[in-house]
Amino acid sequence: MDNCADEPIHIPGRVQSRGMLLVADEAGCLTHLCARARERWDGSTRTLRDMLGEEAEDAVRVERIHPRASHFFQHGVAVSIPKLGLSLAVASAHQFAGRQLVEIEPIEAATVEPETARWLNQILGEDLQARDVRALLHSVCKRVRDLSGYDRVMAYRFDSDWNGEVIAEAQGELVSSYLGLHFPSTDIPHQARELYRRQLTRCIDDVEGQPVPLEAIDPDDTAPVDLSFCDIRAVSPIHIKYLQNMGVTASLTVSIVIDDALWGLLVCHHYAGPRKPLPKIRSAIQTACYLVGTRIKTIERAHEQAMVALVNDCAIAMRESMGSGEGEDEDGNENETFAARMAAAFAPLAENWECAALIVRTPEDTVRWGARAGTGSAMPYHGPPIVSDRFDPGPQRDLGVSEEIVGGALVPLDDDGAYIFFGREEALKTIDWAGERDKVEVVTENGRTRLSPRKSFELWQEEHRACSRSWSVAEKRALERLGGTLRYLYADHRRAIANRKLAAMERLSALGQLTGGVAHDINNILAILVANLERLEDAELSDEHRRGINAMFSATDQAVTLSNQLLSFARRQALDPKPFDIADVLGGFGNLIERVLPSHISYRSQVATDLPWVLADRARLESVLVNLVMNACDALQDQQAGEIVMTAAPAKLTDWIARKRGIPPGDYVELVVRDNGPGIEEKIRERVFDPFFTTKGAGQGHGLGLSTAYGFMKQTGGHIEVEDSTRTGAAIRLILPIAPPASITADDAHHDVFEKGAEDHVLIVEDDASVAEALANQVHRLGMGPELADTARAALQLLRKTRPDILMTDINMPGSNGIALAIEARALYPDLPVLFVTGQPQDDEAIPLDPMMKETTEVLRKPFRRTALAKALNRTRAKIGGKSNR
Secondary structure, eight states: OHHHHTOOTTOOSEEOTTSEEEEEETTSBEEEEEHHHHHTOOSOOOBHHHHHOHHHHHHHHTTOSOGGGTOTTOOOEEEEEGGGTEEEEEEEEEEETTEEEEEEEEOOTTOOOOOHHHHHHHHHHTGGGOSSHHHHHHHHHHHHHHHHOOSEEEEEEEOTTSOEEEEEEEEOTTSOOOTTOEEOGGGSOHHHHHHHHHSOEEEESOTTOOOEEEEESSTTOOOOOOOTTOTTBOOOHHHHHHHHHHTOSEEEEEEEEETTEEEEEEEEEEOSSOOOOOHHHHHHHHHHHHHHHHHHHHHHHHHHHHHHHHHHHHHHHHHHHHHHOTTOOSSSOHHHHHHHHHHHHTHHHHHHTTOSEEEEEOSSOEEEESTTOOOSOOOOOOSSOEEESSOOTTGGGGGOOOTTEEEEEEEEOSSSSOEEEEEEEOOOEEEEEESOTTOOEEEEETTEEEEEOOOOOOEEEEEEOSOOOOOOHHHHHHHHHHHHHHHHHHHHHHHHHHHHHHHHHHHHHHHHHHHHHHHHHHHHHHHHHHHHHHHHHHSOOOHHHHHHHHHHHHHHHHHHHHHHHHHHHTTOSOOOOEEEOHHHHHHHHHHHHHHHSOTTEEEEEEEOTTOOOEEEOHHHHHHHHHHHHHHHHHHTTTOSSEEEEEEEEEEEEOHHHHHHHTSOSEEEEEEEEEEOSSOOOHHHHTTTTSTTOOOSOTTSOOSOHHHHHHHHHHHHTOEEEEEEETTTEEEEEEEEEBOOSSOOOOOOOOOSSOOOOTTOEEEEEOSOHHHHHHHHHHHHHTTOEEEEESSHHHHHHHHHHOOOSEEEEOSOOSSSOHHHHHHHHHHHOTTOOEEEEESSOSSTTTSOOOHHHHHHEEEEESSOOHHHHHHHHHHHHHHHTSOOOO
């Protein structure tokens, strides 16, 4: 094959015997003559002008330009050249590679000029109106045969591998048909195809004719003459042998070139001796092929435009679907929603392309659509769209499609591995070859090995399996356009998701600030109620009054719980995160849950082995889990056989997934509570974490369960999301941070009994007079002496006069806050015990203590009972080293 490709067919050094060739340099001085011309040359003529004569030289001078600028509609000019003994000839000239070449074909004086103009008008007015390429070429083949008289005229189209197929034909009655036959690419090697692209016409009037050499006038001029654009160039002996093996005695081949690329050939074969069509006929056929190429381009462009229009319609449908905003999720399912919309929007395109599967993959999830979509893993792909009618073993099979999908087109959506894939099923193909394609004969001549032309052109059928229908040029170009469109749509989808999540976060943040502030005010009010209820409790009361006070204590406790839930949503609750074994929690959780579940609802857990410990507030987490299970139980009330499944497994979050959830990448424990109920509608999922939002009836819930869970998980450094499908039920996913390897030592036990002294002096700093009075009463009931100050400035004045045993101060006060007061008090008395009492949440944002202050002070959040105050005072004095002497 390499030797065949290296054959110098563009510089054969010979021309066909039907004509003469004169070669001159750029100045017009003769350098080469073909043997027939040299036989008639007297030796004295040295220029083209002298050889041709002034009149003939002037006639052909207009064509002496670069050949590609004049090869359309050109058939030469009629001239008389006495010095070559020609009374009538057709001469044409071109200039190439620094040489001028003049081709001369003798014409019989009695030759009748054909009506080529009328013939071309018929093609223009009738044949070129066809809307189908095959129909167009069938009509043109018939007209070319009528004009030229060849036994067979066929249109030959190349595929992407340069194999050829006869797609149109006109032949005589005794000539067998080649229609539908394929010819392998080896029949027309690369350098031959390049010559077909450059020189559009090649006529062989007699395969038995002997070519004549091209001789240099100067014997020392050994440089070869490039005959790429010569119509009478001698052809390769291998090609002559090929034609003889086919039984062809004469041929004419005209190229069909579209956008400077070889599309196909119009091939004329004769089987009954020589055939020499006039130059004017060859020129007319060449002109017709030029017009045919233009029409084919228009037809294919129309197909491409129709395909692009379909792509645009699908994109518009997708855009309208995205613009509606319905069904968009804020957590977890936006990829599935996008995939479903894309599958629905581009279903007409998939149907037009005869695709059996449409797969949309995102970096996180692979969502497959179509009855034949498989279940394998998906392969991230980066690059331009790729198409194939046959999967190779390896990466493409990793797309995750079933065995029935054997070909397809993959269009990337971004650079992170998202794509859409159009899959095609197997289409059994039977290809009719003109002779066995792979049967070749190798010969050696003069020490050089080459392929011998095929001798058999009998029908040989090849069956192709495990391949789909091939992708057309129009489909491939539509895919190129589709790539940019889909990238834009997917980027817009990602932006919309990011904007919705940002808006949701801002809304929840604003709600958190509001609920945190409300909770603070409620706590101050509750502090007054609790303190005064305790005063009443100490009095001598009747049983009826005591029952009333107990009922008021119960109501106050419920209010405190509600306030804590508000702070939990605001991510400001006081947490006690410690490492613990989540498997241990779930192991005992089942016994508790099964006792309260109705008989028609079952519960089971699935816990992975070697599950890492988590870092969280265990009691709060258990409370969240109970709430989630009870919610699932409510959803299953109407189910005949409800099921709740709790699973726990390790999870490793990549940068992309972690960034989406707003937490650092790394190792986590994923805990999922799933039920088989009716699921959660999308419009409800958008609000499930809002405080006070509930779907339950009046009096059945206050709507703080999931909002509390949301705040707890965010404050813990994890994540919570709703993974829902109305087809399979609802699932709540908790992502918990794992505990660091180093163990945490248990806190030292605090004294539960208050050690009071008769002389204990407590300075209470509180700007709210009612709260201050309640606090003073509680301190007094503990047997201590309270002293009140309503501002930090007033407290400092008292501190400078005398040192109290304990400083008990609120944090948020007009003018100055309790932390600044504590710092100044410690400057006066470094070992002064300090107890902060506040209605604010107990976190670093609300109480910004430096490490030393945090280590040596205590914080007690309002409201609190007297016993809680006693314990806090004990812990405060213990941190400073016991009761100090004044």
